[in-house]
Amino acid sequence: MLFAQIMVNGLLLGGLYGLMALGMALVWGVLNIVNLAHGAVVMLGGYCVYFLFTGAGIDPFAALPIAMVVMFALGYLLQRYVLNLIIRSAQLNTLLITFGLDVVLTYLAQLAFSADFRAINPSYAGANLTWMGVTIPLVRLGAFVTALILAGLLWALLQRTRLGRAIRATAQNLVAARLYGVNPAQLYAVTFGLGAALAGAAGGLYGMVSQVTPYVGAALTAKSFVITIMGGLENPFGILLGGVFIGIAEALAAIYIGPTFTDAISFGLLLLILVARPARSLRGA
C-alpha cells in the first residue's frame, strides 16, 4: 500500500515537474538557448496567479490562462528586444545573459513583492479523494491533468499548425524557417513567449502545491535541466515522461535510500545519462 501511494505521489509530482521543463525544452530545442532565467519566469507566473487569486478573487485554475498570457508577453519582449540581439554570439554568452536576466527578475520580484512566501491557498487546496487505499490530492491531480492538456496543446500546435511547422523548421535551420515566410525575429520571440507561458502555468500550479518566493527560481531551473535531458528535446510527451521518471525516482529514493539523497539521485541520473549516451548524438547541439 505504501508503495502504491509513493508511486502515485511520484507520478503526480512528476507531471508538474514535466510541465515545468516543457517551456525550457521548447526554447532549448528550437532556439538553442538554455534559459537560466526559466525558474524565474516560473516564479513570476506563481506571483501572477497568486495576485489574481488573492487580489481579484479569480480561481487559481481559471487564473492560469491569464498568467500564461502575461508571461507570454514578458517572454516575447525579452526575446525580441534582448535575446535576439545576441543570438549569434558565442553559445556561452546566451547562458550568461540568461543568468543576468535571472538575477534581474529575481531581485525585481524581491523589490516588488518582498521576500515573504506566498502560498496559493484556495478552499479546496487540501482536498483529496481516496481510491483503493491510496490518497490522491485533488490539486496535484489537477496539476497533472493540466500538464497533460498543455503538453497535448503544444504537441498539436507544433504538429498541426503552420506556426508550429515554422517553429519546427527553425529548430532544423534558420534558412528553412524563412521559407515559411515568417520573420525569424518574430518567430523566435513567439517561441520564447510560448516557453514562458508554459513556465507561467507551471508557476501557478507550483504555488498551489508549495509556495512562491522570489528565490525559488534557481532550484526549479536545475530541476528543469535534469528533466529536459531525461526527456529529450523532441516531443512534449517525452518531457512529461522525463518529469514522471524523476518524480518517481525521487519519491522512491526518499523512502528506500533516504530523504537526504533525492538530489544525489536526480543529478546523478542526469550525469549518468549524459555520459552514457553516445557522444555523436549530442554533438554540436
Add this chain to the structure above:
Amino acid sequence: MSAGAQPMLEARGLTRRFHGLYAVNDVSFTLQPGEILGLIGPNGAGKTTLINLISGTLFADQGELIFEDRRIERLHPYQRAHIGIGRTFQVMKPFPRLSVLENVTVGALFGFGGGERNRDKAREQARALLEFTGLDRRMDQNADQLGGPDRKRLELAKALAMRPKLLLLDEVMAGLNHVEVDEVVTIIKKIRDSGVTILVIEHVMRAIRSLSDRIIVLHHGEKIAEGLPDTVLADARVVEAYLGKRRA
C-alpha cells in the same frame, strides 16, 4: 601496379552505414607511393565519407585499412596524423579567429611524428609554406577574413604543414576560376614531386584528368570503376552514374 611494390595505403572491404543506409559499401583499393589517385563520383556517392574513414574522423563499421604495413582502422585521428596522414576538409575548417600564419603553425606543431616541438621553428616552417601556396601576403589576417580561394589555399597549407606522407584532398578546387585551378594543379604536382602520395576528390574534370595517375569512381557508396583516367572517364557506367546525372 606491380604486385611486388609496397602500397602506401590499402583498403579492404571498407563499410560505413548511417541509420542503416550504406554510405560506403565494401570498398577496396590500393594507393602506391608517389601516386596521385583521383576519387570521383556524384554528390552523395560517399567520397567524403571514404576520406573521413581514412583520416579517422569516422570509424569504419567493417573492413581493414593498412598504412605502410600497419593496421590503422582503429587508430584515432590524431594517431593517423602522427604516422603521416594529412587531409583537407571540403567544408573548410580553418581556425577562424587565428591568423593565417597561426593556422598553418598548428599543422607544423603537430602532424607527422607529433610535429615540431618548438613554436618559433614551427612558425618558420609555416612561413615557408605560405610562400609556397601564395598566401604570404595574408599572413597576419584572421582566417575568417579570407575569401573563398584563399581559404582553399589555407586549407592546403595547413595540411602540408603536417608534413604528411599521404595527403587527402577533399575538393580543394571547388569554386576557383580557371587561372586559380591551374595554380592549384601546379602546386599539387609539386607536392607529389616532393614525395607525397595524394588522394584527391575533385569535381573539376579538367583538373582531375590532368592530375591523376589513376581514378576510382564511387556510386551509392560502391566502387564502380577503377583505372587510368581516360579509360575510366569513358566507361559507360561512369558516364551514366556521374556525368549523366550532372547533365540532368
Add this chain to the structure above:
Amino acid sequence: MGRLLAATLAALVMSLPVMGHAQTKTVTLGAALQITGPDGNLGRYFRDGYQIAVDRINEQGGLTIGGQNYRIALKILDSQTDLNLSVQQYGQLVTRDKVDFLLGPYNSNFTLNDSVIAEKYKVPMVSGGAAAAQIYSRGYKYIFGTSPPADNYFGSTLEMMTKLDPQPKKIALLVADDAFDVSVRAGVRALSAKDGFELVVDQVFKEHNADFGSLLSLTKSKSPDVILMGGHETESLNFIRQAKSLDVNPHHMMALTVGVPSADFRSALGKDAEYAFGMTPWMASPVIRDRWFGDAQKFAELFHRKLGYEADYHVASAVADVETFAYALEAAGSLDRDAVRDAIAKSDFESLYATIRYGETGQIDIPQIVIQVQDGKVVPVYTDHFLNKPRYPVPTWAKR
C-alpha cells in the same frame, strides 16, 4: 552616485543632533543583516528589533557609561543573504567603520561565519538569531547568543505530552539536515528515550526540501500519535499543506519548531494553521518587565504601531541583544572591549525577552513555551505547567 550622495547627506543630518550636545558621546553597534535575499523576511525582524531598541534607549536619555552620557548609534549593512559578503561586511564594520560592538545576523549558518570576525578582532558580538550548538562549542570568547539551545526546543513539548490525556506513545520525528534541526533531533531522541516515547518514524530530510509526499506517506503508514517536525518556515509550510492534501493525521497532535509564532506563516496557511502546536521562548505578556519598554505587552503594542506588523520572539531576542550591551556598557563603565565582554558574561537582568544570563558557552538557556493556534490566535499552553487548556486530541483534517 546620486544615491551615494543622498545616503551621505542623510547620515550627516542624522548625526547632527549628536554633534549638538558637546557633552554626549556615541557608542556604535554594527550588524550586517539579511535585508534582501532568501532570508530577507527574517532578517528584517532583526533590523527592526535592533532599531526600535536603540531608538527607545536614546529617547530615554541614552546610557551613562563611566559618568559620561552616551547615545547608541546603529550601523546596519545589507548582506543580501550572501555569506561571503556578510563576512566581509562584518570585517568592514570592525576595521573601517570602527563600530564599537557587533550585533549578530539572522540564522546559525551566518553566525557561524560572522562570529569568526568577532573572535579575530576580539569584538564582542551578541546574536539573537542563532541557536545551533556548534556556534558556542568552539571555545570562542566573544560570541554570545540569546536563542536558547536547539537540542532543548522540544523539551517542554515532550514534557507536556507526558501529562496529556490520552497519553501519546508513538512519535514521528522529521527534521531537516541543517545544523539547527540536527541539534533539535538529538535532543528529541535523548528525551524521548528518557520519557518512554517510541520513535516510529525518525527521518532527516534535505534542507529546503519542497516535497514531503514520500515522508508523509511513510508517516501515515506508521500511524503515529504525534508528529514532531523541525525545519525552516518554508519547509514547515509545505509540510502542513501537503499533510492535509495527503490526509495524514497523527492520532493526537502535530508540533513544529518554527513558524507557528509568525503571523506571516499563519496567514499563508489560513485555516490549516488551526490546532498546530509550536513553541516560542517569548510571549508579549504584561508580566515580563523591561527597563525601557515597561513590559513585553507594551513593547509589542509599540512595535506594532511603529512597524505595522506583529513582533515575535526574533524581534524580542534582537531587543535583548541591544539591551545586553546597554547593561554591560554601564557595568563596565567604559567602551573597553574586553571589559565589556566580561560584563556581558556576567549579565543578569530582566528584559522584555527573558531574564538574560549567559551560560558557560555564551548561550542563554530559557525554556520554550508551548503554543497552539486556537481560533486563529496564538495561545500559550505550557511552560512547566499548563497555562491554557490545549485543544487535544486534534481532530482529523476531514472533521475540521
Add this chain to the structure above:
Amino acid sequence: MVRAILLILAVVFLAAAPFFGDAVMIQYGIDALLFATLAQAWNILGGFTGYASFGNSAFYGLGTYGTAIAMAQLHLPFWVGLSLGAFLAVLCAVVIGLPILRLRGHYFAIATLGLSATLAAIISNLDISGRNIGLILPLTRNDVGFYEEALALLVASTLTVMWIAKSRFGMGLIAIREDEDAAQVMGINTTFYKVVALMLSAFFTAIAGGIHAYWITFIDPASAFDLSLNVRMVIMAMFGGPGTVLGPVVGSFILSAVYDALARSISTAAALLFGMVIVLAVIFMPRGLWDLGHGLRQVGWRYFLQNIRLHRL
C-alpha cells in the same frame, strides 16, 4: 620586456599592499585575489578550449573539503589539507573528465553542473565531511599570511596561463576551441589535451578553495559547492577576455571592485545592478575587455553597435 617589468612591479606592489592598507583592504584583497585565481583557473579550460565548465565549483568544493577534513577531522597541518584537496580535485578531473569531455556545447555545461550538484549531495550525506552541517576549522589571526598565499597562487596560475599561451600545448588547446574536428586530424590528441587542461584548472581551483576554507574557518556544502560562485568565475573570465593571459585577472579585479562598491553604497539594489551589468556586457562587449580595447582603438564607440549587428538575428 617593458610589459614584463610592469608586471613584476605590479606583483611587488600587490605583495607590499597589506603593509600599508587597513584590515578591510586586506580582507577585500584576499577575496579579490582568490576570485581572480578562480577566473584564471576557469580560463585554462573555458578560455583556451572553449569548454564552458560549470563544474569548477565541484573542484572548489573538493579543495575546500579536502582541507577541512584533513584539518578538522584528522588534525593534520594546513599544507597537508591543501595537498589532499588538490589531489581529490585533480583525481576527479581525470576520472570524470574522460567521459564528460566528449560532450560538447550546452551538454558539457550541464553535465559539469550535474557533477557539482551530485558531489554536493554526496558530501552532505557523509559523516567524515560533517554531513550537511559542515566543518569548523581552527581560527588563525593572520590575514596578511592568507593574503600573500592568495597572491602567490594567483601569480602561479597566471604564470601557468602565460606558459600555456606561448606553448605548443596552448596552441593545441586553442585549435580545439577553434575547431575540434580539424584539430584532431591535424594530430592533436584532443582528449588528452582537454583532460590536462581540466586537471590544471581543477588544481588551482581546489587550492583556492582550501585557502578560503582555512581563512573563513567554517564550511558547509552550500557554500563549498556554490553554483553562483562558478557563474562568477565565468563572468569574470568572460568579462576580462577569455583565452587571454591577463584578461581574467583584470576582469575579476574590476568586477570585484564594482560589486564591492555597489554592495557598500546602495546595498539593496547591488545584486540587481550586477545582473544588469552582466546583461549589458554580453550585449555590448561579448568578447570581453581585451577585445573592447582593440575595438575601441579601431572603430571607436561604433564597436558597441558593431557587436549587436554581428550577433543579432
